[in-house]
Amino acid sequence: MILREAENELRMLAAQFKAVAVTGPRQSGKTTLVRKVFKDKPYANLENPDIRRFAIDDPRGFLSNYPEGAILDEVQRAPVVG
Structure with missing residues (x-):
């Protein structure tokens, strides 16, 4: 329920x-x-160090991989960008 x-x-x-x-x-x-x-949404887990590094180093590039949206898990691992 x-x-x-x-x-x-x-x-x-x-x-x-x-x-x-x-x-x-x-x-x-x-x-x-x-x-x-x-x-139907792609899944990205920021516990993965490579994914997290990409999200931190190039947030626009990272997000451009998901033009239709995505499930972003463990986002607290990259709290400060830029």
């Missing part, structure tokens, strides 16, 4: 905004939820 409510809320928010942040405690299913709702 709760998961279904979260899915519906996430879909509604995504229809209204260009970006939506999903926050919560560790290991609570945030990534699973987002990947289920946005199956």
